[in-house]
Amino acid sequence: xxxxxxxxxxxxxxxxxxxxxxxxxxxxxxxxxxxxxxxxxxxxxxxxxxxxxxxxxxxxxxxxxxxxxxxxxxxxxxxxxxxxxxxxxxxxxxxxxxxxxxxxxxxxxxxxxxxxxxxxxxxxxxxxxxxxxxxxxxxxxxxxxxxxxxxxxxxxxxxxxxxxxxxxxxxxxxxxxxxxxxxxxxxxxxxxxxxxxxxxxxxxxxxxxxxxxxxxxxxxxxxxxxxxxxxxxxxxxxxxxxxxxxxxxxxxxxxxxxxxxxxxxxxxxxxxxxxxxxxxxxxxxxxxxxxxxxxxxxxxxxxxxxxxxxxxxxxxxxxxxxxxxxxxxxxxxxxxxxxxxxxxxxxxxxxxxxxxxxxxxxxxxxxxxxxxxxxxxxxxxxxxxxxxxxx
Numbered sequence: 001x002x003x004x005x006x007x008x009x010x011x012x013x014x015x016x017x018x019x020x021x022x023x024x025x026x027x028x029x030x031x032x033x034x035x036x037x038x039x040x041x042x043x044x045x046x047x048x049x050x051x052x053x054x055x056x057x058x059x060x061x062x063x064x065x066x067x068x069x070x071x072x073x074x075x076x077x078x079x080x081x082x083x084x085x086x087x088x089x090x091x092x093x094x095x096x097x098x099x100x101x102x103x104x105x106x107x108x109x110x111x112x113x114x115x116x117x118x119x120x121x122x123x124x125x126x127x128x129x130x131x132x133x134x135x136x137x138x139x140x141x142x143x144x145x146x147x148x149x150x151x152x153x154x155x156x157x158x159x160x161x162x163x164x165x166x167x168x169x170x171x172x173x174x175x176x177x178x179x180x181x182x183x184x185x186x187x188x189x190x191x192x193x194x195x196x197x198x199x200x201x202x203x204x205x206x207x208x209x210x211x212x213x214x215x216x217x218x219x220x221x222x223x224x225x226x227x228x229x230x231x232x233x234x235x236x237x238x239x240x241x242x243x244x245x246x247x248x249x250x251x252x253x254x255x256x257x258x259x260x261x262x263x264x265x266x267x268x269x270x271x272x273x274x275x276x277x278x279x280x281x282x283x284x285x286x287x288x289x290x291x292x293x294x295x296x297x298x299x300x301x302x303x304x305x306x307x308x309x310x311x312x313x314x315x316x317x318x319x320x321x322x323x324x325x326x327x328x329x330x331x332x333x334x335x336x337x338x339x340x341x342x343x344x345x346x347x348x349x350x351x352x353x354x355x356x357x358x359x360x361x362x363x364x365x366x367x368x369x370x371x372x373x374x375x376x377x378x379x380x381x382x383x384x385x386x387x388x389x390x391x
Contacts, residue, residue, distance in 0.1 A: 110124075
């Protein structure tokens, strides 16, 4: 009798537990998914937005064929576009043409076309709400149509999305991810700057790669609209003043010889910003410190002479200062605090910020900015003497 009771109790327990097991009801099979690798947003007529998605074809990416009747090699991805009143509607319109479920979780990149950037960035709201989208996706802006960039066949990577993701990781420009993008849009005193990428003639023209993708500077936004562009030299000034310089090479005229150039490689860089008192009221002091290695010298070197080393350090410091001043002049012309100086004032002098934050765009161009640069040469390279040609 006891045995039957135990057996009955066990059966009842198992039946109860079976009702609490959900199983894999939300599992997604890869062959049922349209995996998004990149998205491009462009302005469309009647104030609509055009959404273009790069959908991966996994068999082609693996080096095989995607199946079907064709005998040629499959493209690694397809581009499909649709228009809508907003991104959500455009996404649903694409879904009516795509025989697979749109899957955002692997999206690497969001490209914004120049015309849409001038109109405003309200369409980015979708990427802060849709649960599948990644807040770590890169954001970039093109001066032309963003969708055209997705079609470019790149040098080493299989898709434009992979190539642009690698460019962002190199930190040559000012890379920004979705969460940083959204934070800058919503934070007082923080400037929004986004890498600019455009098409350029390819070095492999005639081999199926007539165009290439190239970082060409930075898009500078005022509130949520494109205010202007910074070229690559001005972008490097932005990097220094924002404390985001991660490396690179600086080339200067030889400070001693009449001809020739000297190149140094940036090893380390730091920036300190302070709010200072000046005759006109408040000002900003930016102290930049960088360690460099000598990378190349064209004329006979004199590295045994401390004055020669000091002359190089001063020449490099002047070059950095010039780049900073150019980017500062551009930002003041656009009336955009691209360096987030307002955030420094808000944190250090909150009472003053409360008085000026509504008019900061008008006050910023009048704020004095003092730039101090210190350069230290740490290494001369593997040799002290310069290679000289013997006639």
